[in-house]
Amino acid sequence: MNILFIGDIVGNPGREAVKVFLKPLIQEYGIDCALANGENAAGGKGITKEIAEELYDYGIQFITMGNHVWDQRSIMKFIDQEARLVRPANYPIGAPGRGYGYVRIKGKKVGVLNLSGRVYLNDLEDPFSGAARWVNEMRQETPLIIVDFHAEATSEKVALGWFLDGKVSAVLGTHTHIQTADARLLHQGTAYITDVGMTGPRDSVLGVKKETIINRFLTQLPAKFELASGPIQLNGVVIDVDENTGEARSITAIQRVKE
Amino acid sequence: MNILFIGDIVGNPGREAVKVFLKPLIQEYGIDCALANGENAAGGKGITKEIAEELYDYGIQFITMGNHVWDQRSIMKFIDQEARLVRPANYPIGAPGRGYGYVRIKGKKVGVLNLSGRVYLNDLEDPFSGAARWVNEMRQETPLIIVDFHAEATSEKVALGWFLDGKVSAVLGTHTHIQTADARLLHQGTAYITDVGMTGPRDSVLGVKKETIINRFLTQLPAKFELASGPIQLNGVVIDVDENTGEARSITAIQRVKE
Amino acid sequence: MNILFIGDIVGNPGREAVKVFLKPLIQEYGIDCALANGENAAGGKGITKEIAEELYDYGIQFITMGNHVWDQRSIMKFIDQEARLVRPANYPIGAPGRGYGYVRIKGKKVGVLNLSGRVYLNDLEDPFSGAARWVNEMRQETPLIIVDFHAEATSEKVALGWFLDGKVSAVLGTHTHIQTADARLLHQGTAYITDVGMTGPRDSVLGVKKETIINRFLTQLPAKFELASGPIQLNGVVIDVDENTGEARSITAIQRVKE
Amino acid sequence: MNILFIGDIVGNPGREAVKVFLKPLIQEYGIDCALANGENAAGGKGITKEIAEELYDYGIQFITMGNHVWDQRSIMKFIDQEARLVRPANYPIGAPGRGYGYVRIKGKKVGVLNLSGRVYLNDLEDPFSGAARWVNEMRQETPLIIVDFHAEATSEKVALGWFLDGKVSAVLGTHTHIQTADARLLHQGTAYITDVGMTGPRDSVLGVKKETIINRFLTQLPAKFELASGPIQLNGVVIDVDENTGEARSITAIQRVKE
Ligand SMILES: [Fe+2]
Ligand SMILES: [Fe+2]
């Protein structure tokens, strides 16, 4: 089974990139299942019900989130009813929404687990011991498990990859908005990449107008963020997974740009 | 002129990778000038005079450092005499060593500027306004300038790339130990990559034994770091620079592995 | 000369406390000069022109700020014209406003220097070397200098106190909103306290409704901050300074509560 | 029952202060039970078996720790056998040692719970939900419960105080090494102080030679820490607790200095 995972979709330019590139990618790679991180889909900050539905319409079947999950307050109202969207599982018990879920593809269940790192990020529950527990629960349902580990520090991401090696189909990092060049299969058959990268305006600082961010670093003054214009890019990975064992056969990093 | 920059050399395995791969790379790419980040060259922590000389012997012509620069206290004694080694220029005035220097290649001077980021790192002077000032000084000597920006946050690194675009030959990120897949020429002719990656044991967490780091995340207890064994990798970039204008013509990411 | 410094005034309850307690304190301690930190005066976030004027009306003669200085965007428009308000001096050159200023009291000039810490706070310029420079400049004008060091870490605050001992009349910490019990004269005659404390609703978490903050810690979800109601407190210090030498003769911590 | 809690004992000067002041304090306040934070008792870093015993000899009956708990590696060997010493309870399950324990005083059990904050500190389990759970367990044994909350941020400390108000006898902050001036009874009868302060060399930066720390801030270079000499201080609080209900009747902050 070929699974496509698209990195953090940033605002309108990011959604436009999905619209432009998803169909051709599905064709080219014979994609059976398309997942995406949507934490920046609404103007860079969070997601709304309408925007989630726009992404489903383009062909995305399941959405993961990250530290920006609550940026649009309206999510509090729809996340509990939303079967195709997860937020980091290591929020304290009682947080709205779910940390993992399933998509049904060709008679098989694909499990999607969302985790957040803690280094330089929020004070959530331990993603390591949590992952062990949640993956165990999910493996009652299916050996096909994709983990989106939304984290900043490379040490935490690489360590979680090795920690889950052989227990899940893939550990895919998100959050830094820059794709890393380390996509590979780990020793026990888990596909791994430290960061899938970002889907949105290419000539930018993580999606935002570069002049704004340069100025913020120079002045240390607050600034209104505006998404950049210009060429749009899609960053993602394609993982080929054995449907019966959940083992990954390959991982391929994808970059598409439209000038 | 073809310039090779090798990412953070980690301990003995990293030096071994330099020994094994540097000569063939020089041949293959017609390298005129080989630079490397050596902040982890001594067992993962800092550098000694002997190890710097070992790297020069292998063909490295100039060494940059980072947040681990002072890990081996002996550096305090030799850094001021060491013409081929720089530490982040944005340490406070009066710190031992220099923040930039020059290598003479085929009758041309190549300037090397080392900077440290501040986000999630030490409280140093502003790398942005500092860079503007130091690059200005260096351009009195040469238009060929390579910047090693040793930083954690992708936003800070990408922003500095755009900020120096057209003013230097290359802005090369280091510190995360994971190579990014965004090597490119920016609009005004500066070569850029968010992180060059790490040179050392591949099946590790940033060079360290993976079991150690996983355990540290699970227990939050301190642990003695031991470098990993197994396959070694070299991560680097080759930049082709116009010797007269300093403009970059291309940047190519390099990964070599020896099982 | 008796100088009163009032700690972070939080919103309407904090301004109410100033209104209620300032006049009696001026009487009781024979206050010649009343200063206050106003970074939270506007509903907990920043300050407006109107609110600054309200504080002047109550008898405050000079206002310092902190990390919340830019929370009310309107400050960008009036801060350059505002002779009685300073923001941390270690913002990069070119930031709106000034880092130090003077109040004229009984024919003497009292200098007020505002600094921000860097530990766990913004990436500003070094408050230590900056302080040395700015204090030097100010001493051309007057030996009577009050420093508001707005910082989080006790180590940074205590160290700056010792660093400026004998060079200024007082180093007064702000920002943590909790008064410390270490008001004293240092060896060379500088009055010191790690934190002056907060002026606003007492039964709160730093001014905010306690239920809100407890809930935020329990859920890690964002929350709308609402100032607490109930008893109001004023926290401050009175420093008796020799008008000719600038040396402090005493420092007295003040707490007033109105149920 | 009168309980004395002594703030972070720093090295030899701190132990000397305990030796000098503890007996007279026991007399003066009719102390029934003497507790202390010992995370810096061994030269500023951690504690050894010998030093713990030295403190027991002086009259300390129970020791709490903090982020420095593991600084002396020998603790790993004796902490499990040590009935009178606790480390933060919110370390992951499986960490050596215990998070709470009991002292028997006049036929009553006094429970001592140690917690660590997470803001600006280690990534431990949630101290809020953890506290609720552990306090519940402890209340099966005794209503007399003293909490040492070892944390940096005032917001986290104040919030935990309110959160446990009425459920424990006292919430006492430690870690910043500066005593705060907010000792009080909360609404439901819990005694509270944001920080008890430090026991060790007074004219120092948190116990360390002031020149060392000033220099570190100025140069950003690593430095060997040396404890300061000169006058020694003891910082603590005395809490008078109703032995039958566990309710606090008063809290008194204590400072003693020997020139
Ligand atoms: Fe994102
Ligand atoms: Fe994110």
Ligand SMILES: [Fe+2]
């Ligand atoms: Fe490194």
Ligand SMILES: [Fe+2]
């Ligand atoms: Fe580094």
Ligand SMILES: [Fe+2]
């Ligand atoms: Fe404040």
Ligand SMILES: [Fe+2]
């Ligand atoms: Fe503040």
Ligand SMILES: [Fe+2]
């Ligand atoms: Fe301590």
Ligand SMILES: [Fe+2]
């Ligand atoms: Fe501590």
